[in-house]
Amino acid sequence: MIKGRTSRLLVLAAIWAALIAAPYWMPLFGGYTALGSRVLVLALGAMSVNFLLGFTGTLSFGHAAWFGLGAYGAGFCLKWFALSSPLGLLAGTLLGGIAGTLLGALLVRRRGVYFAMVTIAFGQVFYYIAFQWSSVTGGDDGLRGFSRQPLHLGFTTIDLLNNADAFYYFVLVCFAAAVGLMGFILRSPFGRTMIAIRENERRARFLGIPVELHIWIAFSLSCFFMAFAGALYAELNNFADPRVLHYALSGDFVIMAVMGGMRTFWGPLLGAIVFVVLQDYLSSVTVNWMSFIGILIVLIVLFFPRGILGLIRQRSAA
Amino acid sequence: MNVLEVKNVSKRFGNLVAVRDVSLTVKKGELRAVIGPNGAGKTTFFNLISGFFPPSAGTVIFEDMDVTDLSAQKRVVLGMARTFQITEIFPELSVYENVRIGAESAAGFRLRPWLSAVEKSEIRNLVDETLALCGLTDKAGRLVGELAHGHQRATEIAMALTLRPRLLLLDEPTSGMGDQETYEITQLVRRLHRDSNFTIVLIEHDMRVVFHLADFITVLDQGALLAEGTPKEIEANPAVQAAYLGKAA
Numbered sequence: 001m002i003k004g005r006t007s008r009l010l011v012l013a014a015i016w017a018a019l020i021a022a023p024y025w026m027p028l029f030g031g032y033t034a035l036g037s038r039v040l041v042l043a044l045g046a047m048s049v050n051f052l053l054g055f056t057g058t059l060s061f062g063h064a065a066w067f068g069l070g071a072y073g074a075g076f077c078l079k080w081f082a083l084s085s086p087l088g089l090l091a092g093t094l095l096g097g098i099a100g101t102l103l104g105a106l107l108v109r110r111r112g113v114y115f116a117m118v119t120i121a122f123g124q125v126f127y128y129i130a131f132q133w134s135s136v137t138g139g140d141d142g143l144r145g146f147s148r149q150p151l152h153l154g155f156t157t158i159d160l161l162n163n164a165d166a167f168y169y170f171v172l173v174c175f176a177a178a179v180g181l182m183g184f185i186l187r188s189p190f191g192r193t194m195i196a197i198r199e200n201e202r203r204a205r206f207l208g209i210p211v212e213l214h215i216w217i218a219f220s221l222s223c224f225f226m227a228f229a230g231a232l233y234a235e236l237n238n239f240a241d242p243r244v245l246h247y248a249l250s251g252d253f254v255i256m257a258v259m260g261g262m263r264t265f266w267g268p269l270l271g272a273i274v275f276v277v278l279q280d281y282l283s284s285v286t287v288n289w290m291s292f293i294g295i296l297i298v299l300i301v302l303f304f305p306r307g308i309l310g311l312i313r314q315r316s317a318a
Numbered sequence: 319m320n321v322l323e324v325k326n327v328s329k330r331f332g333n334l335v336a337v338r339d340v341s342l343t344v345k346k347g348e349l350r351a352v353i354g355p356n357g358a359g360k361t362t363f364f365n366l367i368s369g370f371f372p373p374s375a376g377t378v379i380f381e382d383m384d385v386t387d388l389s390a391q392k393r394v395v396l397g398m399a400r401t402f403q404i405t406e407i408f409p410e411l412s413v414y415e416n417v418r419i420g421a422e423s424a425a426g427f428r429l430r431p432w433l434s435a436v437e438k439s440e441i442r443n444l445v446d447e448t449l450a451l452c453g454l455t456d457k458a459g460r461l462v463g464e465l466a467h468g469h470q471r472a473t474e475i476a477m478a479l480t481l482r483p484r485l486l487l488l489d490e491p492t493s494g495m496g497d498q499e500t501y502e503i504t505q506l507v508r509r510l511h512r513d514s515n516f517t518i519v520l521i522e523h524d525m526r527v528v529f530h531l532a533d534f535i536t537v538l539d540q541g542a543l544l545a546e547g548t549p550k551e552i553e554a555n556p557a558v559q560a561a562y563l564g565k566a567a
Binding site: 195 | 399402406407409410411415418423427428429431432433474477481
């Protein structure tokens, strides 16, 4: 027991040390700080998808909808309402999270493929709204004319726009807060009911757990996390376009979660690192980068169905 | 006091009448066995009691309250717990975690973001007590999915017990088990009935188990009530013998 706990703490310490030191070691491997920020933001998205997929057993194939609404929410706020990076994040999180909560109420009775289909449909509705409503969203050209703002802390001001390292640490703090909250929820009595539903919905129901209500809450929480990631994404790029709402991006998040290991908490982070770094590297070599990632996914799903982290766990347990 | 009153329930699936006009009354502290040949409608009857699906006709009354239209989940909250013929557990969690989920749900903690130290120790005590009662203390840390069938079934019963049910429904608790496992589960059910005074309704096909345990027996045949009485009366009933031995009589 104690050995298990110690090794878990060591792994946690290693993960955070690697993330904190990333701006210093990444250049050694040809990386750059903005890539690190991108990894963190997409990893948070993948972990939000996995919060639902890996721990409640519910596959949403339209989570880009809440990610994209988060991005547009942050963009609208920074462009028209308030020149503040944290307020932009708040606005995006609320827009995507509330929309997800309201629409989530309509899908809690659906299961499996039907749940996934309805989530895709919701996502595409928002995609076409963003695409068509040019006067507000900028249409296909995307929402431009906003940028992340310096962070005023009272005693000092941090320039997030021009200092890539400063923005990386801003993203890292946001990531840590969101991921910490996720871990906290999963260890709570409520989190245990999510896992109960994943493991056996009928048994959960016959223990007196109102399954639909709990799936709805888990879905809503996941939407808020997702929208938060989307808002960070808008501030990362100083830009939002309809592709952040498209189901192709939803698919990317699912791929990151499955590749990394969807029954594990940190798996999607690993999946996001592999996905984003490969995408960055391969897309500079060939326009057909997606086919290489596709082959990798097929290999992982065929040979390591529990994902990369699942494989590492198995090895270390054996 | 009557814990359960089932009045004239029927269940139709299309043209098939799975349960036809069956009534049943179970008193507090009673252990009732429901028996019958394969296809007699025993499990369907159980599903009507536990709210798995609603009856086509008739009423189900639990502790003087009409629960006919309530969902299964609401009936559990009222104090009706059940196990299934094919064990329903959380296979990738440990025995302890399985039982804790039941305990936390029953304590009304299912939506809580955290528990106080007192609440945590209350839950731990309830889980430990229940595990001891079901003979699972030394298996607490094992994954349920890796255990022998008998221990999985005992875990399922332990989960139901954490709900502190005033009616416990056991669907073929010894199905698919060897002699030793059957003996252990029978002893467990006996302890729950004799020592802990649970009101229990169980479906069983193993007649040794039934005649050993039950206060009263209800016999179903082709969806209808065939006979009802003490084990002695049932044993001597010619209609029951005919149903079990064939249609010759």
